Amino acid sequence: MTVSQSNAAPADGRGGAPILRTEGLTVRFGGLTALDNVSLAVPPGEIRAIIGPNGAGKSTLFNCVTGVLRPTAGRIVFEGEDIAGLPPHRISRKAIARSYQITNILPGATVLENVRIAVQSRHHAWNLLRHHRSYADVLDRARAVLDAVGLRADEEELAANLSHGAQRNLEIGIALATEPRLLCLDEPTAGMSVAETRATVELVRRIARNLTILIVEHDMEVVMGLAQTITVLHYGEVLAEGAPAEIQANPRVQEVYLKT
Amino acid sequence: MSSDILIGYTGMVSFGHSVFFGIGMYGAAAALLTVRPPNLWLALLYGLVAAALVAVFVAYFSTRLRDIYFAITTLVFSQIFYVIIFTWTEVTGGENGLTFRQPPLAIPGVPSAAFTPVTLHWFVLGVVTLSYLLLRRVTQSPFGMVLQSIRENEPRTRAIGYHVERYKIVAVMLSGLVAGLAGVLYAIQNKFVAPDFVFFVVSGEVVIFNVMGGMGTLVGPVAGAAFFLLLREGLSRFWTEYYLIPVGIIFTLMVIWIPQGLLGFAKRRLNQ
Numbered sequence: 001m002t003v004s005q006s007n008a009a010p011a012d013g014r015g016g017a018p019i020l021r022t023e024g025l026t027v028r029f030g031g032l033t034a035l036d037n038v039s040l041a042v043p044p045g046e047i048r049a050i051i052g053p054n055g056a057g058k059s060t061l062f063n064c065v066t067g068v069l070r071p072t073a074g075r076i077v078f079e080g081e082d083i084a085g086l087p088p089h090r091i092s093r094k095a096i097a098r099s100y101q102i103t104n105i106l107p108g109a110t111v112l113e114n115v116r117i118a119v120q121s122r123h124h125a126w127n128l129l130r131h132h133r134s135y136a137d138v139l140d141r142a143r144a145v146l147d148a149v150g151l152r153a154d155e156e157e158l159a160a161n162l163s164h165g166a167q168r169n170l171e172i173g174i175a176l177a178t179e180p181r182l183l184c185l186d187e188p189t190a191g192m193s194v195a196e197t198r199a200t201v202e203l204v205r206r207i208a209r210n211l212t213i214l215i216v217e218h219d220m221e222v223v224m225g226l227a228q229t230i231t232v233l234h235y236g237e238v239l240a241e242g243a244p245a246e247i248q249a250n251p252r253v254q255e256v257y258l259k260t
Numbered sequence: 261m262s263s264d265i266l267i268g269y270t271g272m273v274s275f276g277h278s279v280f281f282g283i284g285m286y287g288a289a290a291a292l293l294t295v296r297p298p299n300l301w302l303a304l305l306y307g308l309v310a311a312a313l314v315a316v317f318v319a320y321f322s323t324r325l326r327d328i329y330f331a332i333t334t335l336v337f338s339q340i341f342y343v344i345i346f347t348w349t350e351v352t353g354g355e356n357g358l359t360f361r362q363p364p365l366a367i368p369g370v371p372s373a374a375f376t377p378v379t380l381h382w383f384v385l386g387v388v389t390l391s392y393l394l395l396r397r398v399t400q401s402p403f404g405m406v407l408q409s410i411r412e413n414e415p416r417t418r419a420i421g422y423h424v425e426r427y428k429i430v431a432v433m434l435s436g437l438v439a440g441l442a443g444v445l446y447a448i449q450n451k452f453v454a455p456d457f458v459f460f461v462v463s464g465e466v467v468i469f470n471v472m473g474g475m476g477t478l479v480g481p482v483a484g485a486a487f488f489l490l491l492r493e494g495l496s497r498f499w500t501e502y503y504l505i506p507v508g509i510i511f512t513l514m515v516i517w518i519p520q521g522l523l524g525f526a527k528r529r530l531n532q
């Protein structure tokens with residue numbers, strides 16, 4: 001269990017400037033307010049879990065951070081720069097990557113190509129005349145990522161033919177391949193077996209050594225085991241924020257979400 | 261000539277290849293008529309540069325639209341282009357086309373000689389083979405793999421950091437170049453260009469009716485046809501045979517601003 005930094009340390013992180021900060025982030029879909037004045041700050045190196053009931057606005061938060069949605073109001077500051085409303089490809093180049101709640105890969109391409117094309121977005125993308133497999137640097141990096149997510153043996157398999165659990169890990173691999181400093185994981189263990197979940201938790205813990213992670217998860221065991229800080233969303237608002245033990249003991253959180 | 265290798269790769273359908281073909285053709289003709297003595301390589305250069313320029317222009321507008329609307333917009337451009345060629349008689353020869361002399365085969369270092377049927381055949385074959393090999397290489401290049409990734413999953417391709425629109429523009433440009441090359445070769449081979457090769461109206465009008473009226477509304481195409489004919493009658497009074505130019509512009513604006521068509525637009529307005 002990772003309980004190294006157990007003090008609550010909300011908003012401002014521990015001394016150092018937060019790598020990601022939202023200020024008054026608000027998203028409205030017509031009459032529905034999916035995110036309501038959300039302000040949070042994530043210090044570098046942290047694993048931050050975002051939890052909350054279905055429809056609380058967790059994926060919407062990720063969509064804002066990764067440029068899929070333009071927030072109705074508020075700021076998203078990443079490494080000191082406001083990135084709210086930038087298009088997805090620009091945000092990707094700022095070193096923010098994500099995996100998706102619903103598996104989002106290139107089904108008709110091989111496992112290696114799924115990761116290779118993500119690596120390539122940073123290297124030699126505009127070359128028209130050399131064969132794509134002739135760049136050893138890109139291939140090496142792609143294979144290192146496949147090693148990390150445990151898919152090296154399946155590199156020539158079509159992504160569509162992988163098991164659900166393996167596709168979920170490929171999701172993470174594609175995100176990692178873009179060399180992010182902030183990685184947003186949207187329910188990475190959804191639909192996985194107990195053994196697969198355990199392996200993915202280990203994977204997340206391993207990669208967390210080098211980057212900051214935002215993770216949305218419904219499996220409380222996974223959340224309690226990984227997160228240093230938990231933010232609870234409820235109807236688009238921040239209901240509570242703190243260390244896992246505090247969140248578990250919080251009566252309001254228990255009422256709306258945990259109720260075990 | 262398989263001008264659609266790249267189109268097939270990005271999953272974009274284009275009606276407007278006749279434009280690029282035509283531009284290549286007329287570009288080559290321009291070089292062969294204005295430059296003395298006629299020069300083979302200059303004809304190639306004029307045709308290709310002209311086709312590439314028009315392709316960039318078309319690509320810029322049409323890559324903002326998806327699927328059917330992309331196809332329609334390219335079609336509209338081919339219409340506009342056709343009308344320009346057809347009516348700008350002093351320059352393009354109008355309906356009668358242009359006739360010119362064939363340039364000699366001039367390979368640097370080899371004494372130039374007039375084309376014989378045999379050398380012409382080998383020349384065309386050589387150029388086609390070369391461009392095929394080049395295109396195949398492009399499809400396997402990092403750039404080509406991005407195009408395939410866009411076809412497989414466009415949002416994901418954006419999310420990993422690719423500026424998808426730019427890749428699409430270059431793809432359209434390349435396919436325009438290939439179609440333009442075909443046009444150049446055609447012009448050199450036949451010593452003659454005419455607007456018929458750029459013509460697409462009949463099949464095109466049906467599609468235009470559909471989109472103007474609103475697809476999937478059944479009566480939409482009828483409304484679209486009525487609107488189109490009214491527009492044509494009204495505009496041709498002032499614009500005579502140039503009427504297709506404003507029709508094309510109105511149509512393009514409609515595709516961009518009210519892609520659901522006239523009926524779909526009316527329905528939404530009434531529901532509000």
Ligand SMILES: Nc1ncnc2c1ncn2[C@@H]1O[C@H](COP(=O)(O)OP(=O)(O)OP(=O)(O)O)[C@@H](O)[C@H]1O
Pocket residue numbers: 029032034052053054055056057058059060061101
């Ligand atoms: N593009 C959209 N258009 C309209 N409403 C949306 C859109 N995306 C999300 N919503 C709504 O916003 C609310 C928040 O959705 P969101 O997907 O962020 O929830 P979530 O916390 O991720 O839930 P889950 O645990 O089910 O994944 C929901 O009521 C949802 O229906």
Ligand SMILES: [Mg+2]
Pocket residue numbers: 058059060101
């Ligand atoms: Mg969600």
